[in-house]
Amino acid sequence: MKIFAGNSNETLAKQVAEHLDIPLGVANVRRFADQEIFVEILENVRGEDCFVLQSTSFPANDNLMELLIMIDALRRASARRITAVIPYFGYARQDRKPGPRAPISAKLVANMITEAGADRVLTLDLHAAQIQGFFDIPTDNLFAVPVLSRDAKEHLDVQNVMVVSPDVGGVVRARALAKRLDSLLAIVDKRRDKPGESEVMNVIGDVKGKDCILIDDIIDSGGTLCNAAEALLKMGATSVTAYITHGVLSGGAVARITSSKLKELVITDSIEPTSAVQAASNIRVVSIAELMGEAVKRTASEKSVSSLFD
Ligand code: R5P
Numbered sequence: 628m629k630i631f632a633g634n635s636n637e638t639l640a641k642q643v644a645e646h647l648d649i650p651l652g653v654a655n656v657r658r659f660a661d662q663e664i665f666v667e668i669l670e671n672v673r674g675e676d677c678f679v680l681q682s683t684s685f686p687a688n689d690n691l692m693e694l695l696i697m698i699d700a701l702r703r704a705s706a707r708r709i710t711a712v713i714p715y716f717g718y719a720r721q722d723r724k725p726g727p728r729a730p731i732s733a734k735l736v737a738n739m740i741t742e743a744g745a746d747r748v749l750t751l752d753l754h755a756a757q758i759q760g761f762f763d764i765p766t767d768n769l770f771a772v773p774v775l776s777r778d779a780k781e782h783l784d785v786q787n788v789m790v791v792s793p794d795v796g797g798v799v800r801a802r803a804l805a806k807r808l809d810s811l812l813a814i815v816d817k818r819r820d821k822p823g824e825s826e827v828m829n830v831i832g833d834v835k836g837k838d839c840i841l842i843d844d845i846i847d848s849g850g851t852l853c854n855a856a857e858a859l860l861k862m863g864a865t866s867v868t869a870y871i872t873h874g875v876l877s878g879g880a881v882a883r884i885t886s887s888k889l890k891e892l893v894i895t896d897s898i899e900p901t902s903a904v905q906a907a908s909n910i911r912v913v914s915i916a917e918l919m920g921e922a923v924k925r926t927a928s929e930k931s932v933s934s935l936f937d
Contacts, residue, residue, distance in 0.1 A: 628677070630652055631668070632654075633680075635683070636898070639714065644920075647923060653670050654667065654669055654700075656697065674705065676927050677708065677710070679697045682714045683715065695739060698740070698744045699743050709744055710745065710746065711740055712923060714896075716750045718736040737761035741764055746764055752771050756799075767933075769919070773918070787838050789812070791834065792843075793851050795814060811832065815855045830859060839867045846876060847877055856869070856888060872894070872895050874892075874897075874904060876894075881903045891910070
């Protein structure tokens with residue numbers, strides 16, 4: 628087997644390769660003068676089981692194109708099987724038509740990856756589990772919950788925690804964490820009664836005196852998280868910590884988090900943390916390298932991946 632990486636997550640890719648006890652495949656992924664992407668695979672891959680690790684995070688379009696072009700290069704170089712390892716699958720938030728004339732970008736991107744020549748996909752905490760079905764090739768959607776719950780047990784007094792979903796859509800994910808921590812579950816229900824009126828945050832569940840853990844798949848602007856944290860504190864929560872798989876953290880999100888009342892935000896390295904993230908006093912990164920590495924290993928040796936979560 629061989630594992631290659633684009634430019635999105637070099638650090639994670641190296642750690643995954645270390646877990647597999649193989650060197651990272653040698654490839655040249657750079658830009659032409661006009662910023663077109665240039666890819667050259669610099670070792671023989673004929674008949675090999677190849678993995679390409681690349682998140683479609685910021686800059687999303689460049690990273691997506693790098694992934695597609697690397698898959699194309701491997702296919703034309705006669706790789707036996709190509710697995711796209713996508714720790715963060717971007718373009719996932721337009722996954723249905725909420726109104727007329729809306730695209731389903733998640734399906735379009737799934738088609739592009741398949742069309743480029745991927746035989747399998749390995750990803751983590753898809754924004755919506757059903758995006759798995761947008762790929763007509765085998766797709767494994769890993770869960771970060773085991774990594775996050777282990778971290779929570781190490782860093783928090785789990786006797787007094789209440790797991791909270793920041794919106795109704797995230798209840799299944801929150802329930803999975805609550806089950807592992809043997810805790811109760813609360814839900815923040817966002818309501819906007821009329822267009823233009825500000826959102827009202829109703830908290831379903833008694834969070835008074837509890838150390839709340841908010842869990843979500845994505846933090847982008849930080850709005851959802853900070854508003855939910857404020858609502859919980861207003862309802863008497865003692866503290867609010869957040870566990871979020873994908874730290875998109877665009878615009879002024881890091882500043883928003885550092886100046887918020889959050890005790891801590893814990894994210895994974897599915898997206899390479901920027902220097903601002905690394906310097907933030909209340910943001911911590913836990914690694915998914917072992918989880919991804921083990922899933923890659925099991926895929927290569929045709930072993931069960933789902934049993935990783937038993
Ligand atoms: C929404 O359904 C997602 O699970 C996240 O809650 C959302 O993408 C977070 O975005 P932001 O940080 O910009 O509020």
